[in-house]
Amino acid sequence: MRTIILKTASSYLLPVLLIFSVFILLRGHYLPGGGFVGGLIASMAYVLHAFANGLSDTKNLLRFHPGFLMPIGLALAFVSGMAPLFLDLPFMTGLWYPGEIPVLGSIGSALFFDIGVYLVVVGVTLTIIFTIVDTI
């Protein structure tokens, strides 16, 4: 499936889709979106790239095995859940930075939890798809 059109398009689409996935991730707290969908979109960006350029190219682009994103994401989600314990609050209490940050809006532990979800989803999807492509 290595057509020149798809190849050219994918190299422009990859960064656009990745930025879009981050956008979806960040706006999730106020509007439709969130870490899960964001993660799926990001993995689609890479899958598209792999379709157009072959898996080895995508792997070179990534530099590391996508599986490593899973423990990082899980750890991030876990730590954001554990953080309130150090302030003597129960597990998974939402902590919020009092002020507003430009572009992002308010920042809280839930955002980091969502970023963890995003990373896990990307890691899981890419690991499964890459492994299957590798094997068959």
Added chain:
Amino acid sequence: MLIAVLLGFVFSLLLVVAGKFFRGKPAILSAIIPLSLFVYFSGFINEVSGGGVIRQSFKWVPSFGVNLGFTLDGLSLLFSLMITGIGFLVFVYTSTYLKGHEYLDRFYGYLSMFMASMLGLVLSDNMISLFVFWELTSISSFFLIGFNNKSEASRKSAITALAVTGLGGMSLLAGALILGSVGGTYTISELLNSNQVIADSPYYIPIVIFMFGAAFTKSAQFPFHFWLPGSMLAPTPVSTYLHSATMVKAGIYLLMRFTPILGNTEFWNSTLLIVGAITMVYAAIHALFRKDLKGILAYSTISALGILVFLIGQGTEKALLAAALFIVVHALYKATLFLVTGIIDLQTQTRDVTVLRGLRKVMLPVAIAGFLAAISSAGIPPTVGFLGKELTYESTLALISMPVLWIALILITKILLLYAGFVAGISPFVGKLPEQFANTKKPGMLLWLPPMILAVTGIGFGIFPALVEPIVFPVVTAMGESLGNEHLKLWHGFNTVLWLSIATIAIGTVLYFILKPSQKLVESAERFEFLSPKALTTVGWAYFNKVSSLWTRIFQNGYLRNYVSTIVVFLIGLAGYSLYQTAKFDLDLSTLNEITLYEMAVVAMMFSSIFFVVFTKSRLTAVASMGVMGLSICLLFVFYSAPDLAMTQFSIDTLTVILFVLVLYRLPRYLKLSDYRTRIKDGIISLAFGSIITVLILEVLASPVDKTISKYYAENAYVLAKGKNVVNVILVDFRGSDTFMEISVLAIAAIGVYALLKLHLKETDQH
């Protein structure tokens, strides 16, 4: 106290990184940890013996009423001192015993993990954290028994031990949960106030049975005792530490801790008396028919645990004092004997008592330690064992019902235990040294010093009973009994107790000289092996395996389509039955919205895609049609204002189609996979499932909807969680724990896929 408990866990984690360093000479440095803990806990002796109780509490999961509460009273202190004190000696001993072992660091890691969990167990004031630590001791015991993981017997024993004690752990959790809901709290010290409520509740008997289940499995009571002799395949330091001195006494600890809450009823006392008596006599007789030193010690340990349960069952303050003292006595002499056995095994490569003779010529200090431990186990004055035996007889004599029977049983046990102690502690060292052991190397000081210290402590406590009083008396106070002005003495005057003691020693010594352990005795006992609980369990186990593999072959046959149809058929049956029972089918059509044109278009699209999936001749068309189906559902979500759902469904569907295409790309172009009969069967199942779901949804519409939950989320999403997208707020905040579990499951699934496919690759490489 939290730091004291966590220290062992931290050290064990540290070994993951710094393992290489600790594997060599510095291994002995790890003994600093139990030593410093021992000193720390010794500092509390004065305060606790003066009646003080030290409490500390940390929040853990306050919403479930689970706190990390620690209590240090007499009972906890006695166990803490034993855990850290014997732990220190075992740590020192191990550094020589397993010198140069390639996994020495791992061994220390497991050992310190065990020490920390055992400390947590005896210090916990909360039943849930008690349960967690209880399970941790079982798990570390599993790793330690299976330490020689290349031997199949080791692995099997480790699994047996884990299965039996794990069953007990479940039982403990069940008991704790019922007790918690009856007593209204999980805090043990608070339950003390409601013991009357608990005793009157209808759940009293189940609670006690569950607690007994936990204690009897952990403390190897009949008929759950069989894991303990098996666990003797572990390296000797483990047998010393876990399977004689500390872990197996966790069940005893549990019984003692809950005596003030659950005790003093007919059911509690008589069950303990009977189970304890059976165990002590049964195991003591078994010890006669062994010639492996560790086997003898294992059965005499079970017997000693039986004596402890028997004493707790008596329930009087005298009996509880006897139990507390006997815990100390037993830990001191049995740990010594195990360590001595380990040295003999290490230097001569055998533990067979029928060949071991005259070893005093090559290892005199070990012989002295063994001798002192043997006379302490025999209860010969002036050892602390004598004090323990006197108290045991005294309290048993005071029993109201059938004192003669109980006295006879305890007398037999004590005589047989004396015999076992003599065989293990004296017989390898006396007599003529056989040729084969003439060149045995002398053990190093780090090997013989730990058993020597324990044995001498036993004598010291016997000569100066005042030394052991501040440790033992507060145990009885902690269990809610008062001792008055009692003191431990070696000499009580000429009374029945003394005559019983003399009889024990005399008969036991005579028995030792008449009956020598031999191969013949071992064989005569093996004839009855098929009747033992272990053999019966093995038979049951085999049947269980047969049934489960049959079950697996029917339902888990490796065809995805069969799994799906099994699940679907089951659901049809279950939901269909329930609907048949309750459905009213009174749907008010006027409440439904009108059907719009675009909805009809989407539905038509769905139907045509289904038609294509079922009747197409090409795989690719089928997959693409499935994709059309998914996207049509997406559209429906958009119509009914669920954009989050639509977005997710859209992405998932795209990825699924890609995945399918990737897989199909490599498959042969088209094959007819199923015959008409299968297709018709599948069609019927699908239709039935579809109708059931339709009826179900119509039923849901017919019943009034409770909107409290959705209203709560909608109202509080912004107030509590500062988010305007309710769906996302539910995912990351309100039900964040669920999401966390879900992403963990996802990660596990990905690892599973990766492992399965990559493993398969390697196998094909091999062929």
